[in-house]
Amino acid sequence: MNPYTLPDTELERLLHEDTPQGDATTFALGIGARPARMVFRARDPMTVCGSEEAAAMGRLRGLRVDLHAPSGTRAAPREPLVSFTGPAAGIHAVWKSAQTLMEYLSGIATGAAELVAAARAGHPDCAVVCTRKSFPGTKAASVKAVLAGGAGAHRLSLSETLLVFEEHRRLVDAAPADCVARLRRRWPERPVVVEVADHAEALRWIAAGADVIQLEKWSVAAVAGLRAALREHPHPPRLAAAGGIHAGNAADYARAGADLLVTSAPYFAPPRDVAVSITRDSGADP
Structure with a gap:
């Protein structure tokens, strides 16, 4: 344990x-x-x-x-x-x-355990992962607490994962497929995660080959709509719902089709x- x-x-x-x-x-x-x-x-x-x-x-x-x-x-x-x-x-x-x-x-x-229980009530395979937004200086202790509650770590540091934000894309002069290809050449063993703001942007990065699409502050209905649009996709990416996720709405996002729930809520329990x-x-x- x-x-x-x-x-x-x-x-x-x-x-x-x-x-x-x-x-x-x-x-x-x-x-x-x-x-x-x-x-x-x-x-x-x-x-x-x-x-x-x-x-x-x-x-x-x-x-x-x-x-x-x-x-x-x-x-x-x-x-x-x-x-x-x-x-x-x-x-x-x-x-x-x-x-x-x-x-x-x-x-x-306890906050992490409550969120995990809510997510699994919505779908038993939905995972809860916590961000790196713990209080500065407490990362090791905070991550231990998240793991003890049954959740996982979204990313422990900037060195660990490939997560492309809009703030990155504003500085890149390349098409989505070229960005994904570049990331894979540099870090071939790491999944490419891309945060998107809307349905059309999600489809562009899915077509580019992103492994995980992070849906920042999407409604439950919007998550369900994207999941429905991917029903016939031969290799659909994992969908990560992020922003405002807590125990009160975790089950709804899990039922809507999110594979991952990305949250900072347990740190504020x-x-x-x-x-x-x-x-x-x-x-x-x-």
Whole structure:
């Protein structure tokens, strides 16, 4: 279920950000060495993400950790996610950084899972892929959350895919077929994706041999019309609906004939609440 775990160097940075000169309160109270127990639980239903990072943070501060819900798990309210035992100094040093990271990533993962479920209700083979429009500096964590929610990555960077926008075409003095041929000569193993604004433009690039036609801000009816026009096509391209795609309309676009739903919506999903309890360590189960 877990796509990958963020490196310790990144987790150390997050921990240090919250305790640059230590934990003043725990130090002043003189409780840093006391044995403590901390349990993270789901407050509401969620698709979990970031539990491996929370666990790793605990280990970096010398805590014993039990990971109950790996990323990608669908957790019910009150279900334990991660538990930590060890000195109170380590517990308090890890608490907010680990909790907050899990809340944000679980929000993205839950939003992605809801969108995937909606798309598959419209058509079981429709895929959901997320753009690279995550908050700058959070790409690795955000992509992990998207994958944990069952979606895929549309493009991780400009280096990864061939996606021709209108903004490219304004600077190219070549016919569509020549553009596609040039792209294939330079990057023969990569599909050619072209974003189009209307039906006529889509047909021009389909005739030119594009592998994927991205339909930017098309209505459901317009997507259905293009799919109908391709019914007799011997090698139809894949159709990717993009722009304004969310859980409320995903099923409609999937039913209309979109093979892919391209979206940024999960990145803006609200965080999922992770409840935290900290007690003296009694050795009890969560």
